[in-house]
Amino acid sequence: MRRLLAAAFLLAVHAGVPAASPVPEPRAYRLAEHVYVLLGPIQHANASNQGFMINATAIIGDKGVILIDSGGSHEVGEHLARAVRRITPKPVTHVVNTHHHGDHHLGNTAFPNAVFISSEACRKLVSDTGHEWVGLMEHDIGRKLPGTKARAADVTYANGSRTEVTLQGVRIIFRVPKGSHTAGDLLVYLPDEKVLIAGDVLVNGIVPTFQDGFIRNWVQTLDEMQAMDAKHFVPGHGDVMTAAEVANLRDAISRFYAAVKDGYRKGRTESEIRATLDLSAWNKLERAYVIGRNINRAYLEAEAESFDEK
Numbered sequence: 001m002r003r004l005l006a007a008a009f010l011l012a013v014h015a016g017v018p019a020a021s022p023v024p025e026p027r028a029y030r031l032a033e034h035v036y037v038l039l040g041p042i043q044h045a046n047a048s049n050q051g052f053m054i055n056a057t058a059i060i061g062d063k064g065v066i067l068i069d070s071g072g073s074h075e076v077g078e079h080l081a082r083a084v085r086r087i088t089p090k091p092v093t094h095v096v097n098t099h100h101h102g103d104h105h106l107g108n109t110a111f112p113n114a115v116f117i118s119s120e121a122c123r124k125l126v127s128d129t130g131h132e133w134v135g136l137m138e139h140d141i142g143r144k145l146p147g148t149k150a151r152a153a154d155v156t157y158a159n160g161s162r163t164e165v166t167l168q169g170v171r172i173i174f175r176v177p178k179g180s181h182t183a184g185d186l187l188v189y190l191p192d193e194k195v196l197i198a199g200d201v202l203v204n205g206i207v208p209t210f211q212d213g214f215i216r217n218w219v220q221t222l223d224e225m226q227a228m229d230a231k232h233f234v235p236g237h238g239d240v241m242t243a244a245e246v247a248n249l250r251d252a253i254s255r256f257y258a259a260v261k262d263g264y265r266k267g268r269t270e271s272e273i274r275a276t277l278d279l280s281a282w283n284k285l286e287r288a289y290v291i292g293r294n295i296n297r298a299y300l301e302a303e304a305e306s307f308d309e310k
């Protein structure tokens with residue numbers, strides 16, 4: 001009987017769902033007077049980071065907090081809520097989503113009393129594809145994420161718009177550039193603090209992902225950013241950037257596109273083009289596996305550009 005019980009106990013342990021590893025703590029620091037960055041891991045979603053793989057930014061206003069991006073699951077959202085509570089007792093009253101990729105907004109539901117803000121295109125993409133992002137996240141983390149569901153924005157800004165508002169006493173400019181990393185990017189600029197929070201239009205230490213992007217617009221948006229008088233540039237992933245690092249990213253993307261376009265015009269295939277590219281810088285970065293897809297996206301855009309010219 002004892003042996004049987006022991007066997008049953010062992011079986012129960014093995015059949016049980018393994019405990020998920022804890023969500024890593026953000027590296028949090030004060031970037032400006034009212035602005036704290038909560039830097040996340042930069043690896044793609046996996047069982048170690050539990051879908052926390054973005055930077056969030058907390059802007060502490062008069063009576064509440066404006067949080068930019070909320071993480072890749074309900075649980076990550078709660079984790080970020082706790083990180084904000086360690087900084088201030090003020091409640092999160094506004095959550096801004098920089099784009100529709102699930103790692104940036106699936107934590108929204110952890111802030112049930114907040115007003116949600118995004119671009120108009122992002123709201124539509126979150127509504128249409130949110131469930132797919134939950135599935136992708138579950139696949140990458142390797143377990144179900146009960147309680148995680150998409151929550152689209154309440155307040156949106158139109159493509160091409162630039163709107164200055166005051167939220168919680170903080171002056172904020174919401175700028176919706178021409179689709180760059182995605183069709184629905186939203187840039188958040190704090191003119192008094194000279195902080196630009198850019199979502200994945202800026203990335204640091206990882207290869208930028210063109211898959212849902214528009215590469216020529218992206219280069220233009222990076223030019224626009226450099227003309228903005230910002231001092232601190234908060235990317236969607238990786239450490240806070242300087243203007244010089246933004247310029248480097250701009251040049252890397254621009255050179256990559258020019259090289260793929262040149263190959264397209266010479267009638268080369270994508271794999272022939274790949275062999276001509278200098279990928280030494282990007283090969284060293286996190287998420288180098290997106291380079292092939294980036295060539296594909298650049299090739300399609302070069303093809304579309306050549307049709308436009310005809």
Ligand SMILES: [Zn+2]
Nearest residue numbers: 099101181200
């Ligand atoms: Zn993204």
